[in-house]
Amino acid sequence: MKLHSLIFLIGEAGRNIRRNGLMSLAALGTVTVALTVLGGSLWTTFRLNEFARLQPERFNRIDLFLPATSDRSVADALQKRIEKLPNVKNVELVPKEEAWKLIQQQEPTLTQALETNPLPDKLEVELEDPTQVSSLAQQFRDHKAFSQVEKVVDAGEEVRTLVNFARIIKIVGGGLSIGLFVATLFIIHNTIRLTVFARRREVRIMQMVGATPGFIRLPLLLEGLFHGTIGGIIAGVLVLLCGREVSLFVTSLKSPLVGNQASLLSPAQIFVLITLMGACLGVVGSFLAIRRFVRQI
């Protein structure tokens, strides 16, 4: 395509959008709402998915605390012994000095008051099979067998229920997102079909004077791209704002379950993804709309 034609077609798309201001605004609004709902739900599902995926690791673990006075050799011996137990994948010794250093860094005001390290040595036992956590923890609690152990901490039954719940959410949320994706495509397709319909005179004349299908489609596709991209940008901002509110709220709960898990996706990536999704849906939606419409007349 020649440059002057391309400039004409882009200009034509721009003129169409400006001239049909109210219609464009309505289309943009619809696309924005649809993309906000879709983007929000996709992100929520993604976060829950991350949560569900990380939880088993967090809870596939038993922490054994030794008495604060106990010797390092006791800890080493116990580590060797537990490593030989069936179903144990790995045993990590966290020396009290290390743990103390970490806390000193994190809570300097709190630790300043204390002169000596009050922490005990800790053994982190990782299991092959997360379902065995309870029974193994039970064994460690037996004082006759493991007299060196002062305290056993494992993930409770409630936590495992919650992990299962998160897994269900992941499946249901995934299904819902697919449904929402299809619905969004449908809404965008329909919206753009209306704007294409508003162009029927132009399209008709272009067909009558012998414009090629590519020439007829391009300004309409550009219009779809415009609505999708702008809608995506606004939706991205809305989703990020809502997401920040939600995460502030969750943090304020200070629940040990949620913790401060970083997401694999940064806000900038989420924004770009939603914008790209809007752009793609805009182009695909208008492409489908044009195909049906151009055949009709």
Add this chain to the structure above:
Amino acid sequence: MIEFKDVCVSYASGWQALHNLNLTVEKGEFAFIVGPTGAGKSTLLKLIYRDEKPTQGTIRVSDQNLNEMRLRDIPFLRRKIGVVYQDFGLLPNKTVYENVAFALQVIGAARSTIRKQVPHVLELVAMGHRPDSFPNQLSGGEQQRVAIARALVNDPPILLADEPTGNLDPETSMGIIQLLNHIHVRGTTVLVATHDHAIVDMMQRRVLAFERGKLVRDELVGAYRSAEFEEPRP
């Protein structure tokens, strides 16, 4: 130039809009297509610019068999055919100049061609003095002149007009027909579908009369009604 051979058109409803049509229009001819409403006049024109396909038979337009034409060749057929409608079909938010230029822009014409052709063709239809007016600032006859300019701007060898004077008063209609005749004299093949008795009778040109999809009369110099039926004019 235009050739119909055993052409039938039936719509999905089963209605036969055209029935076994055989017809040849030579290069540079001027012909009227007349007949009562629903006779198949518009259908005939649509077949020529490949807006409809025949159910049966073959159609040739400037040595091209439309039946064998690929979809992507249709735009190039249409660049050789100008079409004018009863309702003018101008874009309301473009000026006279822009409306005519649009037809060249959408087929990718160079800007220098557009700058040369548009004023030239507006001059031809006697609208050269109002390039910056919008359609709603023009009379019906003036709008139709602009529509004819748009149909002619690409210099097509064929001009089809479907009831071009349907919305115009008799005097304005005469002017439009004079314009079409002027274009014909310059060498363009012109086909005009019309209900307008006065025009057909005055022009004394070839008349193709249709009734219920059948070509019932083809006279090289004819009137709106056949000479055999002397009916009182309304």
